[in-house]
Ligand SMILES: Nc1ncnc2c1ncn2[C@@H]1O[C@H](COP(=O)(O)OP(=O)(O)O)[C@@H](O)[C@H]1O
């Protein structure tokens with residue numbers, strides 16, 4: 241009786257912080273949702289009533305919808321690039337020696353725990369007019385003048401790719417390490433070459449990790465704010481920059497809220513489709 | 528059908544030598560059990576044969592060295608201890624895997640898979656995933672997958688160890704029948720001596736990276752080559768003795784306390800040589816304390832304990848001088864109890880002198 245109460249209390253204290261966080265999160269989303277249907281009274285004030293005007297303003301203007309489409313496009317191809325890079329790194333980590341593995345992990349973890357702003361700023365240093373990239377290009381004679389590598393889509397994509405790699409590596413590394421070594425041995429004994437062992441056994445069995453990592457990186461890329469802010473320099477804004485601009489600079493909260501709601505809804509649909517696709521590919525891999 | 532030969536095969540991991548120059552020939556269609564305690568190098572032997580580990584020496588298939596042939600072209604069938612079925616492939620796809628790697632036509636592969644499903648009584652399970660099968664079924668899928676490629680040799684690494692006792696005994700019989708029917712040369716690794724005795728044509732007993740003895744189950748049991756084999760296979764009472772001289776076909780020897788016994792042993796034994804006397808429990812008869820028979824070895828003893836197991840009672844007795852002997856009494860037994868004075872007796876031919 242007492243033991244039961246005690247364990248129930250312990251369970252409650254364990255669950256409470258999480259529940260609170262989730263509640264706060266959904267509370268904010270709820271407020272956002274409600275605000276998106278309110279008329280704007282200008283100067284940051286909200287009017288009374290119900291209107292779809294903000295949705296019409298956002299969805300009706302290709303200029304605004306362009307932010308969302310552009311963001312989805314860059315998220316798709318940066319995720320693809322990060323997937324290839326991250327997979328190669330993760331796969332290499334399963335094959336290399338213990339020291340090399342430790343070195344790679346440390347580099348990735350340091351990256352992981354450094355603030356976005358600093359990481360992104362580091363990319364600026366690399367891509368800047370006098371950065372490593374330009375100096376290298378000039379040194380090997382590919383260009384005479386420094387190239388404009390910053391403040392465009394290329395810079396933003398590079399920033400996203402470089403900062404997202406750790407999110408891709410660790411889940412994939414985890415699922416690669418979970419593969420029973422005897423499965424490779426079995427495939428080999430049955431006549432599979434190294435290449436076929438990879439494509440027939442290793443890769444399919446790493447898909448659960450790939451699926452998790454792809455969703456994380458896709459969301460990371462789609463919601464980028466600092467990368468376009470610093471590396472795009474206003475020449476390549478993504479959806480988060482538009483929402484921030486509308487909310488903070490223009491103080492048009494209903495418009496910002498409507499844009500946010502549309503973005504979240506689109507994201508949910510995309511992630512759902514992705515999960516569905518992966519589930520088809522993964523079928524059978526979980527024991 | 529194909530024969531295998533190991534010639535002076537040695538394997539080391541760093542400074543740890545795991546196999547010490549083993550030589551062993553396996554005849555075509557033979558079912559050979561590699562038997563030994565955990566860590567003695569049995570799996571390593573299979574890994575050498577499959578080409579998974581670098582080794583010194585040579586492995587021959589039908590008289591030709593295959594040391595330079597990589598694993599994926601050796602074509603050896605392996606059933607792993609944990610089965611190693613591909614979890615993301617159906618039963619049929621698992622069985623077809625090796626055939627696909629060889630690049631056969633889809634129709635031919637399909638027929639072979641059907642054949643294997645039938646051979647291993649897996650009919651109707653082709654579309655299941657390994658995770659949806661029982662241990663015994665997974666075991667049969669692993670076998671089917673290994674045999675499907677028609678390998679020259681089948682390697683089985685403790686394939687029955689994770690099954691429960693009843694299923695294990697069923698699978699022992701099934702596996703043995705299958706092997707005889709297909710006629711495939713088989714190396715079967717086990718640490719379970721009963722399994723090895725029951726299944727194998729010949730047993731190679733291993734310890735510490737060396738082969739201790741190779742022979743038929745009967746030979747191994749009746750004529751253990753050394754103390755380790757006598758101790759490891761079956762139960763044995765082992766006592767140090769010294770050879771005193773020969774007596775019409777048997778050896779006279781003395782125990783530490785001076786008692787004289789007769790036993791059989793290597794012809795090369797000479798007076799003064801140290802051996803262990805090995806006597807099987809079923810060879811020892813328990814007799815009345817005044818029993819006399821000059822044709823037998825007879826010792827005074829006191830019953831230590833009795834374990835009644837239905838058809839047989841295991842009786843441990845302490846002979847004069849302190850040596851313990853394990854004996855067996857068949858039938859309902861005389862209801863012996865600890866402290867009872869008896870005599871133990873066995874024929875000289877049932878006492879075997881084995882070297883250390
Ligand atoms: N990859 C390895 N690295 C180092 N030592 C190993 C390795 N594999 C096996 N060994 C050692 O080799 C010995 C024999 O192993 P193994 O052949 O697996 O024994 P068994 O199958 O008879 O239990 C053991 O002492 C084990 O610790």
Ligand SMILES: [Mg+2]
Nearest residue numbers: 569570571684
């Ligand atoms: Mg083993």
